[in-house]
Amino acid sequence: MQTKLVRVSETEVASDPEQRKAIEKAGQILREGGLVAFPTETVYGLGGDALNRESSRKIYAAKGRPSDNPLIVHIACLEALYPIVEEVPESALRLAKAFWPGPLTMILKKSGLVPFETTGGLDTVAVRMPSDAIARAMIEAGGGYVAAPSANTSGKPSPTQAKYVAEDMDGKIDMILDGGAVCIGLESTIVDLTEERPMILRPGYITKDMLEKVLGEVEVDRTILSADSGLKPKAPGMKYRHYAPKGELTIVSGEEDAVVDTINRLSKENTVRGEKVGIIATQETRERYAAAVVKCAGRRADEEAIARSLYTILREFDDEDVTVMYSESFEGSEMGQAIMNRLLKAAGHHVIETHKSKEKEER
């Protein structure tokens, strides 16, 4: 299959006739059961008609994704929510008012309109209204309901740029809309509204605090930061070793000097052994590291910058054939949990806790 790559811009998509035509074409492909990758504010999505079971099957095939891992249905207006769910609880309306369009996905009871192929056999459905203008125009042109996982091959970091989508999907899908680099860089926050208490199943840009201001107390799925493989996450996709780079990633946490010393020592040992070492540093520490590849994720206090660069850095390590990687740890208050959740998965929960002189290794 020939994959058509078309450039579109968020600011011109409504007015430029050529770009408008590209969106119409994307809509036609979706309505005919084809697949289109598109930018959202979080990461690129791999879209198909959410109400067409064949399209959902094609999405799983293109990603190489297990079909018990449900897809998120993307909508462009609030009215589109009602036909695909059994009921719209008051909590969903409040969240929609506060955070839609935006990086929040809600789990609700599905209606008969949504095929089980889209929900991985579940009787609930994940719904999100993205804020990206290209995504919204495409969803409308495509009939209003677009099932879209992140547009990466299953197990790879989610794509933050169209070139990474092309790397994974070229020849497997009909079209890629290239809208440039995404804004947020980590997938949406997922909140389950089907139980008595709302529960965060995946942390993201919309934090627990932000949700609690709207809903009151919100629970957090205990598996989000835990390495205990006996716990079963409520979002089926969270059980897979996601976001994995090709090399071995280890997170080193603790006080700054101890972290820098430990990473430098391990970097040296591995380099001597013939490994190509990559380090995820911060603005504050980058100059203090010695390794083949040192990447700066941003200023430590700037969690949004770190979130935005994380997947790009992991992809760049792959491109540069890095075999052993170390990252500082990010336990900040806002997006820190989302960053740490993705990093822990990428590292297979391999963390070294440094204490001033001795080291304790945890698996």
Ligand code: TXA
């Ligand atoms: O930001 C995002 O959410 C991106 C963009 C493209 O919108 N999409 C995305 O989709 O991250 P995906 O498929 O990579 O991740 C969806 C997650 C999976 O962990 C899946 O298990 C969970 O959502 N999920 C989907 N439907 C669910 C449901 N009914 N119940 C529980 N978890 C669900």
Ligand code: MG
């Ligand atoms: Mg994904």
